[in-house]
Amino acid sequence: MTRREAARLIGATAGGMLLPVDALRAQAKTESVAMLTRAIPSTGEKLPVIGLGTWQAFDVDLTPDNRRQLGDVLSLFFKLGGRVIDTSPMYGHAEEAIGELTVALGIQDKIFLRAKKIDLMQVHNLVDVQTQLATLREWKSQGRIRYLGITHYEAGAFVDMEKIMRSEKLDFVQINYSLMEREAEERLLPLAQERGVAVIVNRPFGGGDLFSRTRAKPLPDWAAEFDCHSWAQFFLKWIVANSAVTCAIPATNKPRHLEDNMRGGIGRLPDAKMRQRMVELVSSP
Numbered sequence: 001m002t003r004r005e006a007a008r009l010i011g012a013t014a015g016g017m018l019l020p021v022d023a024l025r026a027q028a029k030t031e032s033v034a035m036l037t038r039a040i041p042s043t044g045e046k047l048p049v050i051g052l053g054t055w056q057a058f059d060v061d062l063t064p065d066n067r068r069q070l071g072d073v074l075s076l077f078f079k080l081g082g083r084v085i086d087t088s089p090m091y092g093h094a095e096e097a098i099g100e101l102t103v104a105l106g107i108q109d110k111i112f113l114r115a116k117k118i119d120l121m122q123v124h125n126l127v128d129v130q131t132q133l134a135t136l137r138e139w140k141s142q143g144r145i146r147y148l149g150i151t152h153y154e155a156g157a158f159v160d161m162e163k164i165m166r167s168e169k170l171d172f173v174q175i176n177y178s179l180m181e182r183e184a185e186e187r188l189l190p191l192a193q194e195r196g197v198a199v200i201v202n203r204p205f206g207g208g209d210l211f212s213r214t215r216a217k218p219l220p221d222w223a224a225e226f227d228c229h230s231w232a233q234f235f236l237k238w239i240v241a242n243s244a245v246t247c248a249i250p251a252t253n254k255p256r257h258l259e260d261n262m263r264g265g266i267g268r269l270p271d272a273k274m275r276q277r278m279v280e281l282v283s284s285p
């Protein structure tokens with residue numbers, strides 16, 4: 001069985017809420033979806049709150065089956081209002097796959113990624129950060145990139161990130177933040193708001209571990225109060241309800257998961273009291 005056939009089969013048997021790929025495509029064509037947006041503080045340009053991560057998920061050879069499956073993911077992503085795609089030369093084949101598929105779909109100039117001018121370039125994991133930031137500043141002044149920033153995926157790096165956020169003018173930071181990794185809300189997220197820095201959230205599902213943690217738990221009825229109908233939407237809505245967050249970038253290579261995740265950026269969001277209730281539920285044994 002190919003990955004695409006497996007994805008179709010899983011999609012078809014997962015119950016009423018998740019639909020097989022073709023039905024999703026038809027639905028996406030007709031549906032008017034109001035994805036929530038947030039402004040990039042340094043310019044006011046608005047971005048949809050749910051983007052797409054590509055680490056591992058897009059690190060594959062573009063065989064005909066992979067090409068079709070990932071093409072479905074990207075096409076749905078765009079049709080459902082997604083624009084921000086995160087990739088890196090450190091993600092194996094992912095950057096190449098995204099480049100090739102977005103050109104084939106004719107969406108490369110419409111997404112927040114890279115075309116003739118790169119939208120956002122960030123120093124990956126603070127590697128040689130001062131040298132790289134100097135280069136990015138030069139490229140920004142030459143008009144080669146539109147925004148610059150820094151990334152990390154571990155709370156252990158937040159002290160260093162904080163120093164850079166205080167001493168440098170950044171457009172973006174990308175950090176880990178989720179119901180199981182909440183450290184960013186102590187200092188980094190308030191600081192980003194204070195300094196006018198946009199925040200992209202990586203590892204929104206803790207790399208997938210949040211699904212394992214909640215496997216034995218039913219989604220609570222009260223999740224419907226903020227238009228939430230799956231655990232993925234629960235995890236994403238908790239993140240984007242923090243007003244310091246500009247967008248979250250969950251990774252998937254499955255069309256039905258993509259559609260699920262995009263719904264995490266639609267409808268009502270939990271308030272502070274509800275967010276606390278969500279923390280307690282996920283933290284409880």
Ligand SMILES: NC(=O)c1ccc[n+]([C@@H]2O[C@H](COP(=O)([O-])OP(=O)(O)OC[C@H]3O[C@@H](n4cnc5c(N)ncnc54)[C@H](OP(=O)(O)O)[C@@H]3O)[C@@H](O)[C@H]2O)c1
Binds near residue numbers: 087232253256
């Ligand atoms: N700059 C950095 O230092 C850095 C570091 C880490 C991550 N990142 C970026 O952030 C992105 C996201 O982080 P991540 O990939 O580590 O982890 P993540 O997005 O927190 O979790 C991805 C996992 O969740 C699963 N998943 C996705 N949607 C799902 C759904 N609706 N239902 C059930 N399972 C679902 C995926 O499996 P399926 O594929 O089966 O859906 C995958 O196993 C990365 O891809 C990358 O672009 C950047």
